[in-house]
Amino acid sequence: MDKLLDLLRAQRAKHLDWLRQLGAIPSVSTEDEHRTDVRQAVDEVCRLCMGIGLSAAVCETGGHPLVVAEHCHAAGAPTCLVYGHADVQPMGDPARWNTPPFEPTVVDDWMYCRGAADDKGPLLVYLRAAEAWLSGTGKLPINLKILIEAEEEVGSPNLRAFLEQNRERLACDTILISDTGLFQDHWPTITTGTRGLCYKEVVLSGPTGNLHSGLGGPVVNPANALARLIATLHDDQGRVNIPGFYDDVVEPTAEERAQLAALPFDDQQYARDLGVPSLHGEPGWNTLELGTVRPTLDVNGIYGGYMEPGSNTIIPARAGAKISMRLVPNQRAATISRLFNEAVRARCPAGVRCEIIDHALAEPYYATPAGPAMQAAQLALRESFGRDVALLRSGGSLPIVNTFRDLLGVNSILIGLDSPNCNAHGPNEKICLSDLDRGAETMVRLFGYLAETH
Amino acid sequence: MDKLLDLLRAQRAKHLDWLRQLGAIPSVSTEDEHRTDVRQAVDEVCRLCMGIGLSAAVCETGGHPLVVAEHCHAAGAPTCLVYGHADVQPMGDPARWNTPPFEPTVVDDWMYCRGAADDKGPLLVYLRAAEAWLSGTGKLPINLKILIEAEEEVGSPNLRAFLEQNRERLACDTILISDTGLFQDHWPTITTGTRGLCYKEVVLSGPTGNLHSGLGGPVVNPANALARLIATLHDDQGRVNIPGFYDDVVEPTAEERAQLAALPFDDQQYARDLGVPSLHGEPGWNTLELGTVRPTLDVNGIYGGYMEPGSNTIIPARAGAKISMRLVPNQRAATISRLFNEAVRARCPAGVRCEIIDHALAEPYYATPAGPAMQAAQLALRESFGRDVALLRSGGSLPIVNTFRDLLGVNSILIGLDSPNCNAHGPNEKICLSDLDRGAETMVRLFGYLAETH
Numbered sequence: 001m002d003k004l005l006d007l008l009r010a011q012r013a014k015h016l017d018w019l020r021q022l023g024a025i026p027s028v029s030t031e032d033e034h035r036t037d038v039r040q041a042v043d044e045v046c047r048l049c050m051g052i053g054l055s056a057a058v059c060e061t062g063g064h065p066l067v068v069a070e071h072c073h074a075a076g077a078p079t080c081l082v083y084g085h086a087d088v089q090p091m092g093d094p095a096r097w098n099t100p101p102f103e104p105t106v107v108d109d110w111m112y113c114r115g116a117a118d119d120k121g122p123l124l125v126y127l128r129a130a131e132a133w134l135s136g137t138g139k140l141p142i143n144l145k146i147l148i149e150a151e152e153e154v155g156s157p158n159l160r161a162f163l164e165q166n167r168e169r170l171a172c173d174t175i176l177i178s179d180t181g182l183f184q185d186h187w188p189t190i191t192t193g194t195r196g197l198c199y200k201e202v203v204l205s206g207p208t209g210n211l212h213s214g215l216g217g218p219v220v221n222p223a224n225a226l227a228r229l230i231a232t233l234h235d236d237q238g239r240v241n242i243p244g245f246y247d248d249v250v251e252p253t254a255e256e257r258a259q260l261a262a263l264p265f266d267d268q269q270y271a272r273d274l275g276v277p278s279l280h281g282e283p284g285w286n287t288l289e290l291g292t293v294r295p296t297l298d299v300n301g302i303y304g305g306y307m308e309p310g311s312n313t314i315i316p317a318r319a320g321a322k323i324s325m326r327l328v329p330n331q332r333a334a335t336i337s338r339l340f341n342e343a344v345r346a347r348c349p350a351g352v353r354c355e356i357i358d359h360a361l362a363e364p365y366y367a368t369p370a371g372p373a374m375q376a377a378q379l380a381l382r383e384s385f386g387r388d389v390a391l392l393r394s395g396g397s398l399p400i401v402n403t404f405r406d407l408l409g410v411n412s413i414l415i416g417l418d419s420p421n422c423n424a425h426g427p428n429e430k431i432c433l434s435d436l437d438r439g440a441e442t443m444v445r446l447f448g449y450l451a452e453t454h
Numbered sequence: 455m456d457k458l459l460d461l462l463r464a465q466r467a468k469h470l471d472w473l474r475q476l477g478a479i480p481s482v483s484t485e486d487e488h489r490t491d492v493r494q495a496v497d498e499v500c501r502l503c504m505g506i507g508l509s510a511a512v513c514e515t516g517g518h519p520l521v522v523a524e525h526c527h528a529a530g531a532p533t534c535l536v537y538g539h540a541d542v543q544p545m546g547d548p549a550r551w552n553t554p555p556f557e558p559t560v561v562d563d564w565m566y567c568r569g570a571a572d573d574k575g576p577l578l579v580y581l582r583a584a585e586a587w588l589s590g591t592g593k594l595p596i597n598l599k600i601l602i603e604a605e606e607e608v609g610s611p612n613l614r615a616f617l618e619q620n621r622e623r624l625a626c627d628t629i630l631i632s633d634t635g636l637f638q639d640h641w642p643t644i645t646t647g648t649r650g651l652c653y654k655e656v657v658l659s660g661p662t663g664n665l666h667s668g669l670g671g672p673v674v675n676p677a678n679a680l681a682r683l684i685a686t687l688h689d690d691q692g693r694v695n696i697p698g699f700y701d702d703v704v705e706p707t708a709e710e711r712a713q714l715a716a717l718p719f720d721d722q723q724y725a726r727d728l729g730v731p732s733l734h735g736e737p738g739w740n741t742l743e744l745g746t747v748r749p750t751l752d753v754n755g756i757y758g759g760y761m762e763p764g765s766n767t768i769i770p771a772r773a774g775a776k777i778s779m780r781l782v783p784n785q786r787a788a789t790i791s792r793l794f795n796e797a798v799r800a801r802c803p804a805g806v807r808c809e810i811i812d813h814a815l816a817e818p819y820y821a822t823p824a825g826p827a828m829q830a831a832q833l834a835l836r837e838s839f840g841r842d843v844a845l846l847r848s849g850g851s852l853p854i855v856n857t858f859r860d861l862l863g864v865n866s867i868l869i870g871l872d873s874p875n876c877n878a879h880g881p882n883e884k885i886c887l888s889d890l891d892r893g894a895e896t897m898v899r900l901f902g903y904l905a906e907t908h
Contacts, residue, residue: 030764090766096663154764195668199765208729209550212572212879214649214850216752216780217744218724218733223753223775224684231685234678270672275662275771279672280805290671298670299677299759300768306755306776310484310608311653311813312544313778313850314754314879317729321677322760324767326670351734359765396668396767425666425768 004444008132012437015128016106018048019436022086022120023104023113029064029087029154038064038150041086045123045148052131054146061158064150068169071130072143078373078454079143080447081172083400083412084123084179085152088115089425096427110430117422121431122178122439123148125417129443141451145170149400152179155199155360156399163407174373174450175404178439180416183263183390185432188381188442190374191414193366193393194401195295196327198336199359202229202344203320204352210305210314220351223304223319230321232347233297238282240297240325242343248330252293260288263390273421292393296326322359326395333361362399367411376449377413377442384441415442458898462586466891469582470560472502473890476540476574477558477567483518483541483608492518492604495540499577499602506585508600515612518604522623525584526597532827532908533597534901535626537854537866538577538633539606542569543879550881564884571876575885576632576893577602579871583897595905599624603854606633609653609814610853617861628827628904629858632893634870637717637844639886642835642896644828645868647820647847648855649749650781652790653813656683656798657774658806664759664768674805677758677773684775686801687751692736694751694779696797702784706747714742717844727875746847750780776813780849787815816853821865830903831867831896838895869896 027041028034042058042065049056049069056069064087072079091101091114099105104113111121126146133140147170149159163170180191204222211219235241252260267287271279281290304319306312325336341356348354369378369391378389394414401412417439423429481495482488496512496519503510503523510523518541526533545555545568553559558567565575580600587594601624603613617624634645658676665673689695706714721741725733735744744750758773760766779790795810802808823832823845832843848868855866871893877883 030766031762090760090762092664092760092766092768197767199767201765206728206730209877209882210546210880211728212850212877213750213752213754213778214780214848215728215745216750217739217746217748217849218735218741219728219730220732220734221752223756224688224751227681227684227753227756227775228688230678230681234682274660274665274669274673276660276673276805277807278674278805280674280803281672285671287672291669292671294671296667296670297678298667298675298769299681299773300667300766301760301762301770302677302681302756302758302773303761304756305753306544306546307757307761308485308544311655311776311778312484312546312754312879313651313653314546315752316755317550317880319753319756321681322765324667324765326668349734351730351732353731394668395671396666423663423666425766426663426771428663 001445001448004132004136005441007136008128008440008444011128011131015124018124019111019121020104023115024102026102027087027150028090029151030090038087042067042150045086048127049146052127053134054130061162063158066147066149066162069146070144071140072145074140074143077142077451078173079145079171080174080176080450081170082126082144082146083175083177084148085119085150086148087150087153088118089153092427098428109433111433112428112430114429116429117418117431118424118429119179121436122417125178125436125439125443128440129447132444133447141448145172155362159400160403163403167407170408172408172410175410175412176415177398177412178415178417179398180394180414181418181420182416182435183392185419186385186435187390188385188387189390189392189416190369190377191394191416192369192391194364194398195395196331196333196364197324197360197362197397198327198333198340199324200340201320201322201357201359203318203355203357204348205318206352207315207317210317213313213315216315219315220349221315222352223316225349225352226304226319226321229344229347230299238280240295242339244339245336248332248335249295250329260392263288263392288392291395293328295328295331298324300324326397327364329364329366331364333363337361362397363402365398365401366393372453373450374413376453377415377446380442380445380449381415383445384438455899455902458586458590459895461590462582462894462898465582465585469578472578473565473575474558477569478556480556481541481604482544483605484544492541496521496604499540502581503600506581507588508584515616517612520601520603520616523600524598525594526599528594528597531596531905532627533599533625534628534630534904535599535601535624536580537629537631538602539573539604540602541604541607542572543607546881552882563887565887566882566884568883570883571872571885572878572883573633575890576871579632579890579893579897582894583901586898587901595902599626609816613854614857617857621861624862626862626864629864629866630869631852631866632869632871633852634848634868635872635874636870636889637846639873640839640889641844642839642841643844643846643870644823644831645848645870646823646845648818648852649849650785650787650818651778651814651816651851652781652787652794653778654794655774655776655811655813657772657809657811658802659772660806661769661771664771667767667769670769673769674803675769676806677770679803679806680758680773680775683798683801684753692734694749696793698793699790702786703749704783714846717742717846745849747782749782749785752778754778780851781818783818783820785818787817791815816851817856819852819855820847826907827904828867830907831869831900834896834899834903835869837899838892
């Protein structure tokens with residue numbers, strides 16, 4: 001094992017180049033103009049897999065392509081499926097980036113670029129570990145399958161169909177995913193659950209065109225109406241105010257709450273890290289709980305009327321808001337979608353028209369941290385990071401874990417490598433290179449330990 | 455008089471070219487990139503004034519320049535000051551225009567372009583009338599002064615100072631302004647009052663950058679907070695909910711209300727014209743009253759987070775709204791500004807920071823429709839349009855009328871020429887060419903009748 005870890009460490013510079021090359025590709029799956037860039041990122045991952053000795057192929061879907069790589073020559077050993085994604089979020093306002101978002105830049109122990117943390121850096125640790133085993137022993141101790149898609153940031157619209165058509169090919173005993181976060185920098189973490197997502201866009205329209213605001217008085221202003229409508233979606237306590245929204249919520253066990261409470265967490269420091277004056281949420285839950293085991297409703301974007309600098313005295317013809325809800329077990333995304341639509345339509349004032357657009361649905365997920373593979377992962381993490389593993393849920397969504405559970409019948413082990421301050425989806429996204437190194441070491445060890453779990 | 459009107463009509467094609475040339479200049483005073491275009495429009499007006507025999511000069515101010523033209527050779531006759539503005543609003547979304555906003559296009563009896571109605575078409579009727587008198591008689595029956603500024607759409611920040619420095623030069627007995635609307639197409643109208651304006655921008659900011667919405671729960675979302683804040687600014691009845699907002703409001707007299715009620719107005723048709731499903735407003739007031747004698751609060755623009763097509767799961771770092779209030783006598787813009795700031799600051803939730811930007815202030819205005827000049831105007835309108843004049847207030851603002859009253863001690867006669875459907879400030883702004891012709895005839899007559907009022 002020490003020899004394999006030495007082999008791994010010797011390749012660090014080359015592995016950094018892998019990330020540089022992959023990170024430089026603007027594989028923004030949400031924007032059509034980046035279609036060829038997304039394909040290029042997929043091709044690059046495929047090329048890297050083949051380069052280390054895996055058999056790999058780019059597979060077409062109804063949307064962006066994906067990569068399936070494999071090395072299944074360990075007869076009798078367990079089979080492990082690795083999942084990751086090569087697509088990224090839009091850069092947002094380029095002025096907020098300190099370095100160009102698609103020019104990967106290393107500053108101290110951090111790599112900055114869109115996708116560094118979500119999910120290009122983390123997905124590469126599995127390739128690094130496989131390379132160490134293959135170059136050091138000529139084989140892998142387990143049967144390895146790797147699935148890297150490129151539609152995660154748009155809700156993986158074609159992955160379910162692909163899995164349905166490839167159940168045999170992707171059959172496995174364990175699923176490993178690194179697309180979640182570390183509890184704190186350098187603190188090894190297994191994510192035991194993820195929140196679901198129900199993402200909507202509400203558009204209120206009134207006059208045919210923008211009106212001179214001197215006509216104001218008898219006309220319902222779509223932007224005012226939208227604000228009033230959004231305001232109804234929370235009560236004064238900060239709870240989501242949609243009838244039935246909390247009906248299916250399962251509260252965490254006393255044990256899980258105690259475990260969370262035992263983790264050191266400094267609200268003041270967290271507020272400073274985010275840059276907010278103070279933290280607030282639904283009463284009765286602490287910050288970690290609010291961000292993981294409780295559901296939310298957030299406006300992700302709002303627009304309407306005159307949005308440029310200066311002023312323009314108009315009544316907007318229309319105004320819209322992108323609104324997403326993070327869901328927890330056992331909320332069902334389809335149910336919440338229906339409840340949201342019913343509440344919004346019922347509350348839409350007379351005088352404007354209401355359109356609701358569906359953007360994405362994802363189910364929440366939870367799996368108790370037990371079983372030999374989960375134990376192996378905790379051991380490998382503890383040895384590689386030098387401390388006990390934190391077990392907690394993620395506030396984000398990972399729709400794929402439910403799809404895997406549905407179609408392959410296997411729970412996923414979510415081994416996060418992103419710093420809490422990695423700023424995934426925001427400007428200056430970054431990842432800690434040492435944590436990536438420790439992650440790669442973890443996978444070298446874990447491949448070995450998983451071989452012993454069968 | 456008939457000879458003068460014939461002379462006027464003979465020049466119709468040339469006068470249409472004046473409007474074409476002036477309308478083609480994108481003199482958007484709210485956008486810095488159009489600075490030279492604004493100056494070009496001012497130069498063009500000056501050139502036209504000199505072309506018809508007025509002495510004219512472009513005058514610098516602290517911002518965009520203005521034109522002062524004059525022809526004061528009628529000893530013993532009254533002096534009339536004409537005011538207009540050569541600047542225009544931004545075009546807004548170009549996709550909503552059927553023809554390019556700065557390519558004046560005639561369709562049937564209408565001229566389409568930004569500024570056709572507000573205020574390039576109307577301001578030119580005074581030049582047309584002066585030209586008829588000068589070419590027909592070699593003189594004007596009154597002393598004429600013309601002031602055309604280019605900062606009306608940004609609140610005329612430099613006009614007061616210019617008037618203070620030029621009181622003597624602009625001294626007059628009557629002020630004529632055509633920057634208001636017709637009650638209905640082809641229905642001559644004098645506007646007896648205008649609403650004031652208090653235009654604000656409220657920006658709420660939270661996290662330093664946009665956050666992944668998976669972090670949602672303990673963080674106050676600036677867009678949600680903004681919506682809740684805006685929602686508080688009206689009560690459930692549609693009244694503005696700012697303490698003290700209505701304290702200084704003077705309700706219209708029973709006579710004025712009866713006069714308004716006597717005007718034919720079809721709510722259903724008005725809703726269809728605007729494209730809205732129905733009309734709504736503060737209870738107890740009809741549509742005409744809501745739009746003229748009652749104050750309002752409207753969101754003119756709202757923005758924050760991800761505003762592009764598709765979805766992005768972020769919590770916005772900031773969100774803002776442009777909010778303007780239309781004011782009625784005797785509300786004071788400065789008082790309303792203070793009350794708005796106090797209410798917004800008091801209601802800004804913890805967890806976000808609040809910034810309030812001031813965009814514009816304008817006082818409301820009202821003048822009873824009496825006196826010989828007002829009678830002369832009604833006579834000239836009746837003869838030119840062939841029907842009795844409608845007297846009503848405008849829902850928009852015309853800050854200059856208060857400034858004139860303050861500094862020159864003279865009330866203004868507001869002779870509207872814009873159609874109710876002219877869509878000033880919106881896409882496909884237009885003006886009825888026949889109404890402009892009747893407006894020019896009105897001014898030919900009015901110059902003569904004013905000479906007899908002294």
